[in-house]
Amino acid sequence: MTLPHPNTDQISLPIVLGVLGDPTRLAIVRYLASKEGMALNCSQFLDLGSKTNLSYHLAKLREAGVTRAEVVGTNRMITLRRADLDARFPGLLDSVIAAAVDDPALPAVGGHDIEVPA
Amino acid sequence: MTLPHPNTDQISLPIVLGVLGDPTRLAIVRYLASKEGMALNCSQFLDLGSKTNLSYHLAKLREAGVTRAEVVGTNRMITLRRADLDARFPGLLDSVIAAAVDDPALPAVGGHDIEVPA
DNA sequence: TCCTTAGTTCAAAAGTTATTGAACAATTGG
DNA sequence: CCAATTGTTCAATAACTTTTGAACTAAGGA
Numbered sequence: 001m002t003l004p005h006p007n008t009d010q011i012s013l014p015i016v017l018g019v020l021g022d023p024t025r026l027a028i029v030r031y032l033a034s035k036e037g038m039a040l041n042c043s044q045f046l047d048l049g050s051k052t053n054l055s056y057h058l059a060k061l062r063e064a065g066v067t068r069a070e071v072v073g074t075n076r077m078i079t080l081r082r083a084d085l086d087a088r089f090p091g092l093l094d095s096v097i098a099a100a101v102d103d104p105a106l107p108a109v110g111g112h113d114i115e116v117p118a
Numbered sequence: 119m120t121l122p123h124p125n126t127d128q129i130s131l132p133i134v135l136g137v138l139g140d141p142t143r144l145a146i147v148r149y150l151a152s153k154e155g156m157a158l159n160c161s162q163f164l165d166l167g168s169k170t171n172l173s174y175h176l177a178k179l180r181e182a183g184v185t186r187a188e189v190v191g192t193n194r195m196i197t198l199r200r201a202d203l204d205a206r207f208p209g210l211l212d213s214v215i216a217a218a219v220d221d222p223a224l225p226a227v228g229g230h231d232i233e234v235p236a
Numbered sequence: 237t238c239c240t241t242a243g244t245t246c247a248a249a250a251g252t253t254a255t256t257g258a259a260c261a262a263t264t265g266g
Numbered sequence: 267c268c269a270a271t272t273g274t275t276c277a278a279t280a281a282c283t284t285t286t287g288a289a290c291t292a293a294g295g296a
Contacts, residue, residue, distance in 0.1 A: 013217045014141050014224075021136025022254090042273065053255060055274060060253095074263045074272040091213035099131045099207040106132075140284090160243065171285060173244060178283095192242040192293045 003062060003069050003076070008084040011065035016089070019064040020096060023106050024048050025057050029066065030100040031109040032080045039070065039077035047109050121180065121187050121194070126202040129183035134207070137182040138214060141224050142166050143175050147184065148218040149227040150198045157188065157195035165227050 020026055027048055032040065045054050058078065061067040065084065069076040085093045100106060138144055145166055150158065163172050176196065179185040183202065187194040203211045218224060 012223065013214075013221050014139050014144055016139075017135050017144070017214070018139025021132050021134075021139045023132050024254095026132055026135070043271090050256070051273070052257075052275090056254070059274090074261095076273070089213060089217040091209050092217060095207060095209035095213055096131075096135070099210060103131050105130065142284095161241090168286075169243070170245090170287075174284075177244090192291095194243070 002071060005062060005068060006065040008065070008081075008088055011084065011088050013089060015064045016066060016085075016092075019060050019066060022057070024053075025061055026096075026100050026103075027107045027109065028057060028061065029080065030097060030106065032067065032078065033097045033101075036080065036082070039072075039079050041075040041077060045109060048107050120189060123180060123186060124183040126183070126206055129202065129206050131207060133182045134184060134203075134210075137178050137184060140175070142171075143179055144214075144218050144221075145225045145227065146175060146179060147198065148215060148224065150185065150196065151215045151219075154198065154200070157190075157197050159193040159195060163227060166225050 020029065028045055031045065042051075042054055042058055045058075048054065049057065058067065058069065058076075062069050065081060065088075068079050068081050070079075071077075080093070082093060138147065146163055149163065160169070160172055160176055163176075166172065167175065176185065176187065176194075180187050183199060183206075186197050186199050188197075189195075198211070200211060
């Protein structure tokens with residue numbers, strides 16, 4: 001019923017960095033950060049890839065300790081493990097998110113990408 | 119004579135994170151940070167791998183924009199691109215280094231590893 | 237000039253990661 | 267119960283990454 005997550009002290013720096021070193025996953029994290037407080041289900045991210053592919057990327061994020069997934073009915077409610085990451089690697093998540101927000105090369109979740117003026 | 123480096127504005131967040139998501143490269147960065155100011159040549163890192171393998175990892179770091187390599191005679195003097203990284207991704211390098219310094223799972227450059235008391 | 241030191245390049249092998257489609261499981265609503 | 271929704275698992279494939287040894291280049295010193 002509940003999915004496996006690492007404990008806070010099991011979260012590994014190289015694994016977290018490696019997992020964030022992928023544009024799709026960085027876009028997921030950026031979107032989660034922009035909706036912090038709300039729990040999103042996997043379907044919210046379908047702009048970023050196929051259902052199967054998102055299942056794969058979301059599992060990577062969860063197994064690395066970046067996100068938490070709670071089973072609610074047929075949904076998995078996904079949240080950022082911000083407090084745990086801040087405790088383990090102070091400042092890291094903030095700086096990654098700040099940089100990701102400014103990155104026009106990352107895929108976007110909304111229906112449209114960054115607007116480029118004519 | 120001079121090796122290729124990305125400009126500051128060409129440094130990519132996912133590429134930097136991906137490159138840092140490797141224990142050997144994180145150990146290189148941690149050691150560079152601990153000797154900041156001094157320019158180290160590749161041989162200083164031989165504890166972390168074979169000569170060929172270090173050439174590979176150091177090229178990855180350089181191509182990602184994390185380090186700078188200056189050719190001086192037969193040596194490549196390696197430094198962290200701290201100012202460029204701070205300008206591009208404020209706070210990121212500091213938080214990564216701080217976390218890496220505390221990570222006993224990373225390989226170490228000195229002759230001995232972390233001491234574990236009996 | 238010859239030898240050494242420093243580091244790169246190349247090709248091969250091994251290992252890992254990303255992506256896909258088809259099939260599956262579990263819950264919810266009619 | 268039946269159908270729809272949500273998401274997983276599996277196997278296959280493609281693509282990339284890491285590691286290795288042998289061969290190489292380029293500079294420096296004897």
